Amino acid sequence: xxxxxxxxxxxxxxxxxxxxxxxxxxxxxxxxxxxxxxxxxxxxxxxxxxxxxxxxxxxxxxxxxxxxxxxxxxxxxxxxxxxxxxxxxxxxxxxxxxxxxxxxxxxxxxxxxxxxxxxxxxxxxxxxxxxxxxxxxxxxxxxxxxxxxxxxxxxxxxxxxxxxxxxxxxxxxxxxxxxxxxxxxxxxxxxxxxxxxxxxxxxxxxxxxxxxxxxxxxxxxxxxxxxxxxxxxxxxxxxxxxxxxxxxxxxxxxxxxxxxxxxxxxxxxxxxxxxxxxxxxxxxxxxxxxxxxxxxxxxxxxxxxxxxxxxxxxxxxxxxxxxxxxxxxxxxxxxxxxxxxxxxxxxxxx
Ligand SMILES: NC(=O)c1ccc[n+]([C@@H]2O[C@H](COP(=O)([O-])OP(=O)(O)OC[C@H]3O[C@@H](n4cnc5c(N)ncnc54)[C@H](OP(=O)(O)O)[C@@H]3O)[C@@H](O)[C@H]2O)c1
Numbered sequence: 001x002x003x004x005x006x007x008x009x010x011x012x013x014x015x016x017x018x019x020x021x022x023x024x025x026x027x028x029x030x031x032x033x034x035x036x037x038x039x040x041x042x043x044x045x046x047x048x049x050x051x052x053x054x055x056x057x058x059x060x061x062x063x064x065x066x067x068x069x070x071x072x073x074x075x076x077x078x079x080x081x082x083x084x085x086x087x088x089x090x091x092x093x094x095x096x097x098x099x100x101x102x103x104x105x106x107x108x109x110x111x112x113x114x115x116x117x118x119x120x121x122x123x124x125x126x127x128x129x130x131x132x133x134x135x136x137x138x139x140x141x142x143x144x145x146x147x148x149x150x151x152x153x154x155x156x157x158x159x160x161x162x163x164x165x166x167x168x169x170x171x172x173x174x175x176x177x178x179x180x181x182x183x184x185x186x187x188x189x190x191x192x193x194x195x196x197x198x199x200x201x202x203x204x205x206x207x208x209x210x211x212x213x214x215x216x217x218x219x220x221x222x223x224x225x226x227x228x229x230x231x232x233x234x235x236x237x238x239x240x241x242x243x244x245x246x247x248x249x250x251x252x253x254x255x256x257x258x259x260x261x262x263x264x265x266x267x268x269x270x271x272x273x274x275x276x277x278x279x280x281x282x283x284x285x286x287x288x289x290x291x292x293x294x295x296x297x298x299x300x301x302x303x304x305x306x307x308x309x310x311x312x313x314x315x316x317x318x319x320x321x322x323x324x325x326x327x328x329x330x331x332x333x334x335x336x337x338x339x340x341x342x343x344x345x346x347x348x349x350x
Contacts, residue, residue: 149331
């Protein structure tokens with residue numbers, strides 16, 4: 001008998017669902033025990049249902065598992081959810097109501113006042129919002145979310161600066177990988193040799209989520225940060241890895257070497273607690289003038305490290321720099337697994 005915690009994956013066949021399976025294959029605390037997806041996949045073996053697109057093979061035990069219907073009956077108490085927002089809005093509350101800890105990737109409930117939106121290195125104290133959720137009070141179930149795949153890299157780069165110098169203004173322009181649109185995602189004829197300057201609702205998500213993540217817990221509420229923020233989001237023909245060009249104005253003067261030291265020395269609760277998926281370095285600054293690049297740098301820290309480079313003065317705000325993070329690992333499955341590890345470390349997984 002395994003002593004690991006059995007977990008389920010809702011949306012197991014998708015781009016993020018596959019990353020969950022890959023990341024959980026040798027996880028020391030969690031074991032995949034249940035998989036669910038749409039009616040299209042229900043009843044099939046996972047190997048039949050999923051169009052597997054990762055470079056490591058499907059774990060043997062998972063390949064043979066039957067895909068269950070997406071209902072709480074028979075599901076384990078810990079659920080990683082990787083559903084489209086529309087269906088997540090319906091299903092995630094249903095699982096929480098049934099007593100499950102739902103660790104979600106979707107945007108459906110991220111901005112709901114009683115739902116924590118968490119990056120364990122940045123705002124681990126926000127998980128206390130769980131205690132106010134009606135599901136928690138009735139059945140023990142709850143929902144915790146991780147941010148949008150572009151917001152997470154940006155916030156990991158901003159948090160060390162906010163802590164030391166304060167933030168007044170943030171402008172970010174993204175170049176987002178095609179895997180961020182799920183599978184089959186953007187049609188090849190639309191994206192090859194092209195840049196699409198529109199991703200539905202992405203700019204709004206980046207702006208509101210960044211402020212919630214960098215906001216303060218005040219009693220039983222999160223008060224969002226008040227800095228000015230503008231995001232512009234583009235889809236580019238890159239497979240994995242979101243790159244962002246960022247300009248900022250700080251509240252206090254900073255020297256470049258102080259900002260680089262703030263990034264490179266940034267450590268937080270996941271590193272102190274030695275959570276299994278926590279990278280040794282959450283943020284790394286590259287000194288080379290042409291880095292970071294998705295092709296070379298997205299796998300840093302097993303895909304959990306955010307890379308920063310090209311720090312230089314900005315002619316409009318104070319400073320500008322480049323940020324890169326892995327959208328399906330740090331921006332999705334890895335973010336949720338780290339959230340679940342934090343929940344376990346804080347006693348929320350029973
Ligand atoms: N891709 C990224 O980089 C990324 C990053 C951060 C957050 N997210 C978020 O994560 C979520 C999943 O994204 P993805 O990229 O993995 O999408 P995806 O590749 O399109 O996968 C969607 C998954 O949801 C399942 N599904 C669809 N309709 C369903 C229904 N009615 N009932 C149950 N399951 C249903 C699909 O099952 P079938 O295969 O059976 O259709 C599939 O497993 C989205 O909310 C997305 O915004 C994605």
